[in-house]
Amino acid sequence: MKILYYDCFAGISGDMNLGALIDLGVGKDYLINELNKLTISQEFEIEMGTSQKMGITGTKVDVILQNKNHIHEHSHNHNINHHMQGHSHEHGHSHEHEQEFIHDHTEIHEHEHRNLNSIYKIIDDSTLNENIKKLSKDMFLVVAKAEAKVHGKPIDEVHFHEVGAVDSIVDIIGAAICIDKLKVDKIYASTVELGGGFVKCAHGIIPVPAPATTEILTDIPVSKGKVNSETTTPTGAAILKTMVGKFTDKMDFKIIKTGYGLGTKDFEIPNVLRVFLGEVSNEVNDIQTMIEVNIDDMNSELFGHIEDKLFESGALDVYKTPIIMKKGRPAIKLSVLTNTASLHEIEKILLVETTTLGLREYQVNKVMLNREFTTISTKYGKIPMKIGFLDGEVIKMKPEYEVCKKLADSNGVPIRYIYDEVSKINLNGE
Ligand SMILES: O=C([S-])c1cc(C(=O)S)c[n+]([C@@H]2O[C@H](COP(=O)(O)O)[C@@H](O)[C@H]2O)c1
């Protein structure tokens, strides 16, 4: 299983992400050719090259916007100038970039204020593949929802400011192009460093993290204050929110390759986004959270209802253990296994629905066999099977209990006859 891991110790922005993924092996020409499938590709050029931050060599990407006159010239002669679309400039960055990270009003107003639908149209009008289109739209929707919430507007009235600018369109669609190309099975990320201080943007001088960034990163583990500058932008946050399946600081994989995407400013720490291409063999490792509550004062009739609610809200497992608590009180330990996405909702149910005043949580490393699903035919009927593999060999198989139960009833035989029939099947083909 291939894993892409984002190590966001210095945060993430759209251009750092492009640099890191190119450094990891996505071809520069591939990215340029794909971006040229956009109808707006005459509006930008991309500079990318190798440079260093505090001795770390990585890839620096800059999206260079064509000036307003240039855009008009191109848009009036669209077919004639087609060959100029989205070309790249290679450059060896021996010096630091002078380009400011902050967008000011003048620059923003040179560009059309695009809304979500006009961005969707740019994506749909391209010849990019369906996966890239979907991922790009998902990321823009994340930004639009955050903007709508922060500015108190309906989503279709959100006019993107910075993100309407071409560089953010390139950053987001470029992210989708690179991730689609890497063909990884899972994407994980570390705690996300937000930075600190204030940043100048279209709204004026606003606190870091920017309101859109905090909105997007709700429920995602973050850290703040490693540097007095913005390290994670709304675009970077939207990339993580859309792409990352699990946020964890544990790296339980074999590192195959490391990529570094360089930021623009210089900090006390290297302003780089590090990405790892990792591999996990055989077992599927997953980090989940175990939540426990000891309950000695609740009507036991309520347990069933609460368990249903926990499962409906994404609990992966719920079980009860009889325990004896202090003062000799018989009680129930309610244990709930969950992933990060459902953690907050599960905590809420336990705190609101049970009598507990608090809960305990700890991370558990779950190791599972690789699984496949198949259906076998027996003399009693078809039975879905779960098959467990270790080193490519079938070592376990389990029939679907509910189907076995139904077949026992419909055939009028004891259920163990069904299980005996299943055990005769050899799925290793021997
Ligand atoms: O719409 C966007 S992306 C946006 C929203 C906000 C709010 O907090 S509201 C702030 N900004 C600032 O603009 C620059 C550029 O951000 P990108 O994500 O486009 O690279 C950055 O300083 C943001 O904090 C943008």
Ligand code: NI
């Ligand atoms: Ni805004």
